[in-house]
Amino acid sequence: MDLNGKVAVVTGSGRGLGLAYATALAAAGASVVVNDVDRAAVDAAVAAIPGSVGVAAAVGDTASAEKLVAAAVEAFGRIDVLITNAGILRDRVLWKMTDEDFDAVVAVHLRGTFTCARAAAIRMREQGGGGRIILIGSPAGQRGNFGQTNYAAAKAGIAAMARTWALELARSEITVNAVVPVAATEMTKTIPAFAPVIEEAERTGRPYPAWLRRDEGLGTVEDVTGLITFLASDAATGITGQAIGIGGDRLALWSHPAERSVLFRDGGWAAADIAAAWDFEQESYGIPAPVVP
Template sequence: MSEGEAVLTGKVAVVTGSGRGLGRAYARAIAAAGAFVVVNDVDADAAADVVAEIEAAGGRAVPVIAPVGPTATAGALVAAAVEHFGRLDAMVTNAGVLRDRSIGKMTDDDFDVVVETHLRGTFTCARAALARFKEQANEDQQSGGRLVLVGSPAGQRASFGQTNYSSVKAGIVGMARTLAVEAARAQVTVNALIPVALTRMVATVPVFAEAVAAVERGEPVPAELRERGVGTAEDVAPLLVYLLSDAAAGITGQALGVGGDKISVWSHPTVAAETSRTGGWSAQAIAEAFPGELAQHLQPYAPDLPAEASR
């Protein structure tokens, strides 16, 4: 299955934050696969450019210019899909911002704006989409729909200087698991997409700055980066197309990663080791037992730097 195959013919999707970078690649790919797309961004010119690109390729798209986070924006996105295309089949919550600083330098505003856009924006858009899916089920007796919530490796492992971003991306993956349970009866699938791509949002990471510049010049991603799972935004988009297609109807509650030459399934948090003591534990008993029974199971928390190439 390639992103150009018409596997989404007639479906209607909203992609938040789709004026540039990963969002632009998502919107273009699902349009190429046959979907009608609501392109959302805060930059009217960027959104208009993406709509024009989709239409020039024979697709259909409309822009909605609004910041993601407020409930009113989520409602407007769903309303635009229904007004222009008659229904809603998929919501892709991609919009995001960065305010990178180590915690001692991070302000309340730095933290709050990231939470508002990523976490609250994902919540409000997912809630609005689910409400529309249920309404459509009542209207035409056909339940179903797709939610794809965009996470990041920064939410799965440590990412220095991104306390705010790591927190919301971890929260988004947790949200996907819970929504998958809540939406199962309506036959709505909910998955988290964990992309790794060389975009402008990654250019601030020194080791990737030149690679991002090279990609923007139209040069290929170096083979050693592709092999480690770092590629372009266009490398990520086919997984999204697949998740929105009928072929992925049985996949839900998952965190799926893609980048460069790799696709991955991230594990859910699970108990790595445990031990018991009749009557409970004292601090002294823990100190005695921990080195021999638990310490060897402690988990790595920080990745090799290339795995941080998703912003």
């Protein structure tokens, strides 16, 4: 994928998946704006990615979003690609989650995605030539996950925003997709089923076993970058409004919510009528527990 001449902004790219995205985009020829709340992480990323510039800012409010777009325009003259990767975790079960826990995660993930995408879309429409907005989702947003009310809700909202913005920005030739990555990060390394396998791979340099890469769809952060680079490229011109999973050896297209079964009754449905007729096969929920061979 040749991204020469493209300018990309990657939020939360001081470390982890975000840093891998920024590095891969630059390797494909893009000029990159690196972002992180931690100035030291920004400086280290800029030093590692030739030709990049950095912005230390907490994603969430409008001022930070506009600062990121302005940095791209000032340094490189335009913005072609936005990756909304910045995020935080405040995991707690429902009855222990505080207002602050909920608001902090929603502010960064959901509001931050909105403000950054809005700022980028305004500039992309003004300059013409289309663009790519790639939102970072999560399996938790697709299926729910124990202890992640705030995170799952924000990531589900991000998938919904991708579908909505794909409609709204189609005439401007700006594609919008949600990527659902699964990779060995500081968060997933703590999962008991994965921790010893990841630790051994890091210690020995051996690749992850096939059951982890294929059955669980979990690999390194670099395994996710091919999809990001592809979606940022001209080769992905016709792809928009999709939620696409990537991890390890697995690439998957997530389905959109749709009515699975429908019943009709003349005159509508009273409670007793529903009780008598209910025969729906219920949908599964939650991220399945890992199956270790």
